Structure formats: structure tokens, C-alpha cells
Amino acid sequence: MFRIGVDVGGTNTDAVVMQGDQILSGVKSPTTEDVMGGVVDAVERAITDAGIEKSGVTAVMIGTTHFTNAVVERRHIARTAAVRLCLPAAQCLPPMVDWPDDMCEAVGGHFWMAKGGNEFDGRKISALDMAEIDTIAAEIGEAGIDTIAITSVFSPVSDEMERAAMARLAERLPDASFTLSSEIGRLGILERENAAIMNASLRALSERTVDAFGRALEKVGVTCPYFITQNDGTLMNRDFVQSYPVLTFASGPTNSMRGAAFLSGKTEAIVVDVGGTTTDVGALVKGFPRPASTTVDVGGVRTNFRMPDVFAIGLGGGTIVSAEGEPLSVGPKSVGYRLTQEALIFGGKTLTTSDIAVGLGLADFGDTSALTGVSPDHMQAVKAHTDNMLLNAVERMRVSPDPIPVLAVGGGSILVPEQVGDLPVIRPEHFSVANAVGAAIGQISGEVDRIFSLESKSREEALNDARKEATDKAIAAGARPDSIELLDQEDVPLAYLPGNATRIRLKVVGDMNG
Amino acid sequence: MEKIKTITRADMADVALGGAFLGTGGGGDPYIGKLMAEQAIGENGPVPVIGIASLDDDALIVPVAMMGAPTVMLEKLPRGDEAISALRSLEAVLGRKADAIFCIEAGGLNSTIPIAVAAAAGLPIVDGDGMGRAFPELQMVSMTMFDVHACPMAMADEKGNALVLNTVDNLSTEKFARVITVEMGGAGLIALYPMTGAQAKRAILPDSLSLIASIGRIITAEQTANRNPADRLAADLGGMRLFEGRVTDVDRRTEGGFARGQAVIEGLEAYQGRSLTLKFQNEFLLAEEDGTPAAITPDLICLLDLETGQPITTEQMAYGYRVIVFGLPSDPKWRTDHGLELVGPKYFGYDIPYQPIEDINAKN
Numbered sequence: 001m002f003r004i005g006v007d008v009g010g011t012n013t014d015a016v017v018m019q020g021d022q023i024l025s026g027v028k029s030p031t032t033e034d035v036m037g038g039v040v041d042a043v044e045r046a047i048t049d050a051g052i053e054k055s056g057v058t059a060v061m062i063g064t065t066h067f068t069n070a071v072v073e074r075r076h077i078a079r080t081a082a083v084r085l086c087l088p089a090a091q092c093l094p095p096m097v098d099w100p101d102d103m104c105e106a107v108g109g110h111f112w113m114a115k116g117g118n119e120f121d122g123r124k125i126s127a128l129d130m131a132e133i134d135t136i137a138a139e140i141g142e143a144g145i146d147t148i149a150i151t152s153v154f155s156p157v158s159d160e161m162e163r164a165a166m167a168r169l170a171e172r173l174p175d176a177s178f179t180l181s182s183e184i185g186r187l188g189i190l191e192r193e194n195a196a197i198m199n200a201s202l203r204a205l206s207e208r209t210v211d212a213f214g215r216a217l218e219k220v221g222v223t224c225p226y227f228i229t230q231n232d233g234t235l236m237n238r239d240f241v242q243s244y245p246v247l248t249f250a251s252g253p254t255n256s257m258r259g260a261a262f263l264s265g266k267t268e269a270i271v272v273d274v275g276g277t278t279t280d281v282g283a284l285v286k287g288f289p290r291p292a293s294t295t296v297d298v299g300g301v302r303t304n305f306r307m308p309d310v311f312a313i314g315l316g317g318g319t320i321v322s323a324e325g326e327p328l329s330v331g332p333k334s335v336g337y338r339l340t341q342e343a344l345i346f347g348g349k350t351l352t353t354s355d356i357a358v359g360l361g362l363a364d365f366g367d368t369s370a371l372t373g374v375s376p377d378h379m380q381a382v383k384a385h386t387d388n389m390l391l392n393a394v395e396r397m398r399v400s401p402d403p404i405p406v407l408a409v410g411g412g413s414i415l416v417p418e419q420v421g422d423l424p425v426i427r428p429e430h431f432s433v434a435n436a437v438g439a440a441i442g443q444i445s446g447e448v449d450r451i452f453s454l455e456s457k458s459r460e461e462a463l464n465d466a467r468k469e470a471t472d473k474a475i476a477a478g479a480r481p482d483s484i485e486l487l488d489q490e491d492v493p494l495a496y497l498p499g500n501a502t503r504i505r506l507k508v509v510g511d512m513n514g
Numbered sequence: 515m516e517k518i519k520t521i522t523r524a525d526m527a528d529v530a531l532g533g534a535f536l537g538t539g540g541g542g543d544p545y546i547g548k549l550m551a552e553q554a555i556g557e558n559g560p561v562p563v564i565g566i567a568s569l570d571d572d573a574l575i576v577p578v579a580m581m582g583a584p585t586v587m588l589e590k591l592p593r594g595d596e597a598i599s600a601l602r603s604l605e606a607v608l609g610r611k612a613d614a615i616f617c618i619e620a621g622g623l624n625s626t627i628p629i630a631v632a633a634a635a636g637l638p639i640v641d642g643d644g645m646g647r648a649f650p651e652l653q654m655v656s657m658t659m660f661d662v663h664a665c666p667m668a669m670a671d672e673k674g675n676a677l678v679l680n681t682v683d684n685l686s687t688e689k690f691a692r693v694i695t696v697e698m699g700g701a702g703l704i705a706l707y708p709m710t711g712a713q714a715k716r717a718i719l720p721d722s723l724s725l726i727a728s729i730g731r732i733i734t735a736e737q738t739a740n741r742n743p744a745d746r747l748a749a750d751l752g753g754m755r756l757f758e759g760r761v762t763d764v765d766r767r768t769e770g771g772f773a774r775g776q777a778v779i780e781g782l783e784a785y786q787g788r789s790l791t792l793k794f795q796n797e798f799l800l801a802e803e804d805g806t807p808a809a810i811t812p813d814l815i816c817l818l819d820l821e822t823g824q825p826i827t828t829e830q831m832a833y834g835y836r837v838i839v840f841g842l843p844s845d846p847k848w849r850t851d852h853g854l855e856l857v858g859p860k861y862f863g864y865d866i867p868y869q870p871i872e873d874i875n876a877k878n
Contacts, residue, residue: 086590088593088673089590091594119700120589125590125672154589154590188588491766
């Protein structure tokens with residue numbers, strides 16, 4: 001009964017083997033171009049170190065930044081058809097209206113607007129016109145596009161039209177894959193449509209990547225089911241992530257924060273995750289990352305996903321430091337994954353934050369004799385500067401005057417001092433693989449975000465209905481029914497609307513089955 | 515404050531930010547209106563802004579706005595020509611063409627929509643507004659105090675419906691129009707309060723667009739310099755930082771078709787150990803510390819993110835947000851007996867006398 005957590009980062013692929021709450025092993029391996037090689041190496045070594053039988057592994061949980069990076073770098077993006085059911089409304093701002101030009105180009109900028117959509121109370125704006133949908137199908141076919149995002153006005157209230165349009169388009173385009181906005185986003189049509197289009201454009205990559213993970217595990221000889229983590233610390237099974245790759249956006253910081261909470265046993269804390277180039281600082285509330293309050297841009301595209309509130313600064317283990325005698329500066333440039341060639345202690349020519357940490361005796365690696373040319377005064381000055389950078393970042397994320405701990409994790413966390421301002425620093429065991437631990441402890445969730453009418457039922461009844469719907473979703477996604485608990489609940493009465501309309505957002509989580 | 519002469523595409527980001535600030539928690543996110551204005555300006559060129567002093571006395575000024583639930587407009591985007599349709603209907607009734615567009619509400623979504631309409635109609639926009647902030651009802655404009663009638667008023671939706679209302683007074687206009695917005699799907703575009711240049715000179719609040727743009731510029735500049743904009747906003751606008759803390763409770767309920775409620779903010783830093791209660795009805799209307807008012811409508815109460823200085827709406831506000839509560843004196847027109855009758859604490863059901871924000875906070 002073992003679980004394996006894997007984190008595929010830009011620089012390293014980490015893996016841990018866990019049994020219950022015990023961490024049996026944790027390893028780091030360089031990420032490879034094909035992704036698979038790094039996963040195979042890390043998982044094999046983690047299993048060997050733990051000394052377990054492969055057949056005893058019951059689940060593998062993988063966290064990956066692959067899809068976020070694809071959007072940010074505009075790579076592996078498929079040409080996508082955006083279909084919006086709205087006419088005669090919503091013509092003034094067509095799909096992708098506020099996208100950066102290069103991202104719009106990457107998906108091809110193909111969109112169609114058609115009759116359809118609902119009012120807030122479920123009335124139709126106009127009926128779906130099947131002849132119009134057939135014309136769109138023909139044009140999509142001619143353009144040679146095989147992934148389609150469908151967005152209908154008020155589809156979080158009624159998804160009927162998105163489904164009907166999908167059924168018709170699928171008859172005409174049997175090879176196409178579909179993303180429905182109602183399955184991904186919340187109210188706010190532009191943000192929800194953006195997420196649907198990005199999702200559609202990533203589906204082919206998602207299928208390839210998920211297959212590659214499967215083949216990597218097969219190569220290692222692990223045959224159990226595997227899961228991918230999403231941005232709220234919960235898990236998706238392989239079919240689900242193939243359909244909804246956008247839900248992995250920002251899962252990296254979430255995993256490291258959840259891992260830090262687990263490793264330290266703290267549920268209220270500031271987490272400082274120091275990597276090679278940047279440091280992510282976030283806040284834990286009840287063991288989960290605090291969500292960002294505003295809309296979040298992904299690669300310049302506005303979305304309304306629930307993302308962790310993360311403050312990033314240009315400080316990492318490979319950050320370049322000014323030489324002695326020059327005006328003091330730290331970063332934001334970094335030698336990144338070339339640390340083991342370019343840092344002084346590894347025989348290189350560049351002074352980095354890792355050199356300073358080793359020089360001051362805070363860490364012990366590399367060749368200290370290479371640091372004879374750097375004076376203790378300079379090292380102390382740099383250290384004071386980096387301590388101050390971390391203090392500012394931590395203060396920014398702090399939610400209360402209570403002396404909650406700072407959890408230092410990540411490969412570069414030797415840079416974090418023993419105390420940040422008045423807050424004590426905890427370095428949990430296995431701190432360098434906290435993100436893989438966060439993946440390994442991922443939970444299954446179910447979410448509802450819809451407008452309910454309180455005309456014929458009480459607020460309490462509406463919340464109960466929503467809770468049941470979310471619970472059913474979580475169970476369908478693989479959660480153990482008896483472990484389900486409410487994670488977050490919010491209801492916002494909608495101004496000016498009659499019938500006491502209220503918008504309920506609610507999320508439940510549960511432990512994974514098996 | 516620098517007077518704005520034209521509004522270009524590049525100005526819209528600052529205008530939307532300033533509009534969100536003056537939304538005083540309500541009025542909806544100006545983002546959609548910003549995109550519409552950017553598009554209309556891109557197609558038709560920048561919008562000229564006319565200062566109130568240079569208005570011809572017999573010019574026809576027509577305010578345009580969105581009426582209804584902003585949440586609806588963020589989901590059911592406009593077709594694009596509804597406001598023009600409302601404007602044309604009104605012109606047909608009046609038998610003459612509008613000479614300039616006017617912004618009825620300087621805060622929220624309605625701060626940006628009239629700019630899009632002006633660009634699309636090829637008309638200039640007047641530097642002023644009817645509220646100096648956001649308020650929830652359409653009779654709550656300075657024009658009501660100067661006997662400018664809301665009617666004839668035109669309303670239009672994306673399906674092509676265009677209705678003209680004639681009612682006995684501005685409060686009745688609000689009541690009837692509100693019912694129609696619901697039938698239109700929760701929101702509609704309106705043209706109302708047609709007035710001459712001479713009337714406008716007496717009845718409107720001047721320089722609002724210049725104010726919106728300059729607030730936006732200050733917030734952007736301070737954010738870029740990694741400073742919270744509150745101090746510079748206080749210095750430049752004559753406002754004040756009322757409180758700083760963390761939202762620890764938000765209680766919302768629907769009453770009479772409005773999102774009413776209150777939020778409790780526990781003090782941080784210099785405000786530690788203290789607690790402020792914010793009462794809202796779409797907009798923030800009353801700030802109280804231990805039952806003693808710190809700011810009262812019509813004075814402006816704005817909520818800013820403690821780190822970024824970004825304005826926060828009553829709908830966005832949630833447990834755990836760290837915020838600055840910022841206060842700004844309202845236009846003197848609102849502080850008259852007639853003004854307070856329209857938008858003072860009693861109208862909103864708060865049984866306290868109005869006191870100017872400067873007086874209350876000078877005593878502390």
C-alpha cells in the first residue's frame with residue numbers, strides 16, 4: 001500500500017514514496033526534454049531507495065507545469081475553433097478580444113458566433129438554429145480544425161445549449177474533440193470562454209503528455225492508476241486531465257504549499273519555496289493555499305480560475321550576486337540549472353547566492369576554497385540584502401499579527417534565515433521535495449458555482465442542494481464518500497434580480513478511493 | 515488636477531481603474547466597458563472631452579448608461595448598439611440630435627460605457643457626471659436637485675426592443691424602469707435626463723472624467739513604484755485613510771432587490787486591536803467603529819487591497835482580504851438638504867444624522 005508523488009518542474013523532477021503518513025524516500029532528478037526520461041529515473045530511484053516492491057504501489061500522483069509552460073511559451077498549442085452561442089447579444093466583444101496577439105495567433109484566432117444562449121433565469125436569448133450550426137461545422141471542417149470550444153451565455157445556469165450544439169457539431173465532425181465552458185469556469189463569459197479555448201488548444205498536448213506519463217510508469221513497471229494534480233490541491237484521473245488540462249495551471253505552487261503543510265503539521269503558515277531562479281511565497285489557511293482575490297492572467301490571458309495567491313521574487317539558489325567592490329545587487333538573473341557548472345564553488349566564474357550560503361557556513365557543498373577571493377564583509381552584506389528581500393515578501397503575504405511559522409521548502413531554502421522578522425522558520429524534513437509530497441497527498445474535489453432561486457426554497461435548502469451536487473461530483477471523480485468534507489462555501493445575493501436569486505459557490509473534498 | 519481633453523485608447527486602462535475606485539464598492543467591474551471603449555476608439559478615433567464651461571447653452575446633452583445587475587452584463591455581453599438605439603429613440607421623441615454624451619455615474623461599469631457610446635456615435639463627451647461616485651438608483655443624480663427630468667427616457671436591449679418612458683417624477687422613472695430591466699434579462703442600456711447646456715452647467719458635477727483619469731494614473735504610478743497608492747490619493751484628492759485591516763466577516767442578504775449587508779474589518783498595524791464595520795447596499799454607505807460613524811453616505815468609502823491598492827467591490831470582498839478603507843468627501847451639492855434627502859443615510863435606512871467625513875475624522 002504505497003503511493004508515489006512526482007513533481008515535474010522546469011529544472012528537476014522530484015519523486016517520493018509514501019506509506020500512510022510516512023515518507024519512505026525522496027529523490028531529485030534532472031527534468032529531461034522528453035519529460036519521460038526524468039520521470040522514469042526519479043520514480044525508479046525513489047522505489048529503490050524506499051526498498052519496496054513495485055507491485056505494492058497503489059497510486060501515482062503527478063504534478064506538472066507542462067501545460068502552463070506551453071501557454072506561456074506559446075508552444076504545442078493546437079489551432080482551435082471558438083464557438084459562442086449568444087446572438088443577438090454579446091457581438092460587441094468577440095472571442096479572444098483581449099488576448100495578446102501572439103497567443104491569439106498560436107490558437108489561430110478562429111471564432112464563430114451563433115444564435116443561442118440563456119438569460120440569468122433560464123429563459124432563452126434565442127433558440128439554437130441547427131442550420132446555422134451546420135454551416136459552422138462545414139467551415140470548421142474546411143479549416144481543418146479538430147478541437148472546438150463551445151461557450152453559451154449563462155451556461156453555468158443552463159448548459160443545455162452547449163450540449164445540444166456539441167451533439168450537432170459532433171455528428172458533422174466525428175473526429176473533433178469538444179470543450180464546454182460550463183464544465184470549466186464560472187460566471188463571467190469572457191474569462192470562462194478564455195479558459196475553454198485554452199483548454200481546447202491544449203487537449204492534443206494533454207493526451208500526448210498523459211500517455212507519456214503512462215508509458216514512463218509502464219517502463220518502470222508500475223501498473224497502478226495515476227493521477228494529475230490540479231491548482232486547488234486536488235487530483236484528476238487520466239481521462240479527466242486529458243479533457244481538462246487547464247485545471248493544472250498553477251498546480252506547482254499549490255503542491256509545494258500543501259506539501260509544506262503536511263511535512264510540518266502546520267495548517268496556518270507562510271510558505272517560502274526557494275527554487276533555482278525564483279522564490280514563491282504563499283499563505284496557508286486551514287492547510288490549503290489562500291486563493292488569489294482578483295482575476296489571474298495566464299500567459300497574458302485573463303481567467304477566473306481559483307488560483308493560489310502567490311508572490312514571486314527573483315531570488316533562488318542560482319541567483320547572480322554582484323562581485324566585491326561593485327554596487328551591491330542580487331538578481332534577478334540566475335544561472336538556473338547551470339549552477340553546478342557556473343557557481344564559484346563548482347569551479348565556475350559566477351558569484352551566486354549558493355556561494356554566499358556555503359561561504360557563510362550555512363550549507364556544505366562544492367569547493368569552499370574557491371571562495372577565498374570573497375571577503376566576509378561582502379558575504380554578510382549580500383546575506384543582509386537577501387534576508388530583507390525574504391522579509392518583505394513574507395510580510396506581504398502575512399494575514400495576521402499572530403506569530404505563525406514560516407515554512408522553508410525547496411532546493412534553495414538554505415537561503416532562508418532562522419527567523420524572518422518576528423516569525424520563526426521551520427525547515428521540515430524532506431523540505432527539498434515538498435512539492436512531490438504535496439502531489440502524493442492530493443485529494444478529490446467536487447465544485448458547484450451556480451445561481452439558485454430562493455423563491456421556492458430557503459437559503460439552507462439551496463446550500464444543501466449545492467452541497468449534494470458537489471458531493472456527487474466528487475464521488476464520481478473518485479472520492480471516498482465517507483471522507484467528504486466542505487472546503488469552501490460562499491453565497492452572494494444578486495443585486496436587482498427578482499426571485500431572490502443568489503449565486504452559490506461551494507467546494508467539497510475527500511480522500512482518494514483505494 | 516490636469517483637465518483631460520481627449521480620451522484615447524491608451525487612456526482607457528487608467529479610466530477603468532479610476533472608475534473602479536469611484537465605484538465605492540458597487541457599480542460593477544468597469545472592464546467590459548473598457549474593452550468596448552477601446553474597440554470603439556480603435557475604429558472611430560479618440561473621444562473629445564468638453565469642459566463644462568465651454569458647453570453651448572442650447573446644446574443637447576444626453577447621458578447614457580447601463581441599468582440593471584452588473585453581474586448580468588459580465589455574462590450576457592451587449593450586442594454593441596443598444597445604447598445607440600436608446601439614444602436614437604430619445605432623439606426621435608425630442609425631434610433633435612444630441613450634441614454631446616454624458617456620463618451619469620463616475621463609478622463602476624457606467625464610468626466606461628458612455629465613452630464607448632461617444633466614440634461609436636462620433637460625439638464628444640462632457641467632463642462631468644451626475645453622482646461623483648456610484649449610487650444604486652437612477653434618481654440619485656445631481657440633476658434631480660435641479661429639476662432636470664429623467665424622462666423622456668429610452669431603454670433598449672440586444673433583441674431590438676426600444677421603449678420610451680414618461681413618468682411623473684424621477685423616483686417613478688426608477689420604479690418603472692427597474693421592472694423593465696428584469697424583463698430585458700436583468701440589464702438594459704438607457705438614455706435619459708436629456709438637458710441643455712445651460713441646464714447642465716447648473717445641474718451636473720464638473721470635471722469627473724478628469725478626476726477618474728487622474729485617480730487611475732495615480733494608482734498605476736504608485737503600483738509601478740511598489741507603493742500603496744493610498745497616501746498619494748489622500749494628499750492629491752483631499753481624502754483620508756480611515757482604517758487598515760483584515761476582513762473577518764462578510765454578511766450578505768438580499769433586501770428589496772439590493773445586495774445589503776455588512777463586513778467586519780479587524781485592524782492591523784497601527785489599527786491593531788480596533789475593529790471597523792462597513793455597511794453596504796451595493797455600494798459602501800457607512801463605516802462605523804464601536805457604533806460611532808467614521809464615514810457616512812454620500813461621502814465616499816472605498817476599499818483598496820492593502821498590498822496592491824487595487825479597488826475591491828462589495829461582491830469581491832471575502833474573508834481574509836487585507837484592505838485599506840479610504841474616505842473621500844462628496845461633492846458639496848450632495849451635502850445640501852435636498853442632496854441628503856436623495857442619498858443621505860436616512861434614505862438608505864440608517865437612522866443617524868449625516869456628518870461630513872472631515873469633521874468626524876478631525877475630532878480623532
